[in-house]
Amino acid sequence: MTVDIAARGPATVAALSGEVDLECSPAVRRALLDALRDGRPVIVDLSLVSYIDSSGIASLVEAYQAARKQGTALMLAAVSPAALRVMQLARLDRVFNIRPTVDDALAVLAQ
Amino acid sequence: MDPMPHASPEETPPRPPDPAARDAHGGEVVIRVRDLVTHYGDRQILKNVSLDVHAGEILVIMGGSGSGKSTLLNHLLGLLRPTSGVIEVLGKDINTSKESELTEIRRKFGVAFQGGALFSSMNLLENIMLPLYEHTDLDRRTMEIMARMKMEVVSLSGFDDLMPAELSGGMIKRAALARAIVMDPRILFCDEPSAGLDPVVAANIDDLILDLRDATGMSVVVVTHELESAFKIADRICVLDKGKVLTIAPVDEVRANPDQRIQNLLNRRTEEEELDPEAYLRRLTGEKEP
Numbered sequence: 001m002t003v004d005i006a007a008r009g010p011a012t013v014a015a016l017s018g019e020v021d022l023e024c025s026p027a028v029r030r031a032l033l034d035a036l037r038d039g040r041p042v043i044v045d046l047s048l049v050s051y052i053d054s055s056g057i058a059s060l061v062e063a064y065q066a067a068r069k070q071g072t073a074l075m076l077a078a079v080s081p082a083a084l085r086v087m088q089l090a091r092l093d094r095v096f097n098i099r100p101t102v103d104d105a106l107a108v109l110a111q
Numbered sequence: 112m113d114p115m116p117h118a119s120p121e122e123t124p125p126r127p128p129d130p131a132a133r134d135a136h137g138g139e140v141v142i143r144v145r146d147l148v149t150h151y152g153d154r155q156i157l158k159n160v161s162l163d164v165h166a167g168e169i170l171v172i173m174g175g176s177g178s179g180k181s182t183l184l185n186h187l188l189g190l191l192r193p194t195s196g197v198i199e200v201l202g203k204d205i206n207t208s209k210e211s212e213l214t215e216i217r218r219k220f221g222v223a224f225q226g227g228a229l230f231s232s233m234n235l236l237e238n239i240m241l242p243l244y245e246h247t248d249l250d251r252r253t254m255e256i257m258a259r260m261k262m263e264v265v266s267l268s269g270f271d272d273l274m275p276a277e278l279s280g281g282m283i284k285r286a287a288l289a290r291a292i293v294m295d296p297r298i299l300f301c302d303e304p305s306a307g308l309d310p311v312v313a314a315n316i317d318d319l320i321l322d323l324r325d326a327t328g329m330s331v332v333v334v335t336h337e338l339e340s341a342f343k344i345a346d347r348i349c350v351l352d353k354g355k356v357l358t359i360a361p362v363d364e365v366r367a368n369p370d371q372r373i374q375n376l377l378n379r380r381t382e383e384e385e386l387d388p389e390a391y392l393r394r395l396t397g398e399k400e401p
Contacts, residue, residue, distance in 0.1 A: 022247050022294075029253060053295045055249060058256035082328075089326040090260040 003031040009106050011041040011073075017048035020056030028056060032063035032074075039072055043105045047078035057087060064096060073097065075105040139166040141298055141330045142187060147196035149182060156182045158354040160196070164298070169324055169331040170359075171341040174351035175376060183351065184302055184334045188222060189213065201297065218246050221296030221329075225303040227283035229275040229290075235262070236271035239290045246294060261289040265319060281312035285319070292323060299323070301333045305340045317343050338377060342366075350376060 001018035012035045020028055035042050044060065060076065067074035075097045079087070087093045099105040142164035149157040157179045164170050174180040185191045186198055189205045198205050200216050208216070229238045239258040243249060262268050265285040278286060284304055291299055304320065305313035317340050324331050335341055341348055342362050349359040352372050358365060365373065393400060
């Protein structure tokens, strides 16, 4: 699993890839909380995530809550159907701001 | 019999499968039991039981009292050692695996025990977080969010601080399910998940098991004597009678099976035992056998 952080337009894009599971979700949590530090909106690109478990989703929840507290946007982009089903089970699809692609998320931020 | 405790699994589609076996049709087999024989003292409880559980299926194990279904479940959980036979879970023989291998397998099981097996001194949130404490080094905040996600799934949101003694029967069953799935198990075992519940609450538990399987792709093994529940949730039913597998088949095939013992079970008829009047009289009067 890797997390690539890059500035893109007005946002920070955190691109996760591989499997996000119990072993690596603490690293994801730290990376996302760090990415929020400069106050820019964060887009979490999940297009290269082959698997994400509850610990990974919990890390996204924690980052989302941190973003809300500091008045910053955090969006999820390219959530796989499998991950979306798990989120739907816990009704998190109604909580997260989910966009189909990073470009779409950037377009929303530009509005 | 030396106790061999076990515990918890998980899966969402494109995850690389464990090196489990594959059946004749190429489907992944997550549990493989072959020629399982077990005794309690001199009494043979399971007689050459063989079965497979496939990835993503719900297998219901049914049978009357004394059929051996609870004993079979305890073997699948690694809580009992068999007299003979093989039990492979996710490709590992649980009777010959090293402790470190067993620990890995345990992380991939979830077990919802019949009575809930909640710790009375812990509140609901702590009970559900327990497997995370035991098996992970996650930050407490992450653990709490994971546990609360599962509480939302089983409709127990907001009851973090309730103690087990304050829960209804249906809540205890749902709490047991939440704890069983908190680690995203690959295999979920449920022991009588809807027994003792009113029909509406029991139906909710059935729906929950189906939703969980559909969303996560986990395999589910359910031991139950509740026919309605079995017919609703099972992909296949394994019928046990006196320690033997009578059939393992899809629901419709089990319903249509002409075997009188299966029909008796489905129609809740008890089999008339042959009566030895002499032996019966001795039992009544407490006389020893000659």
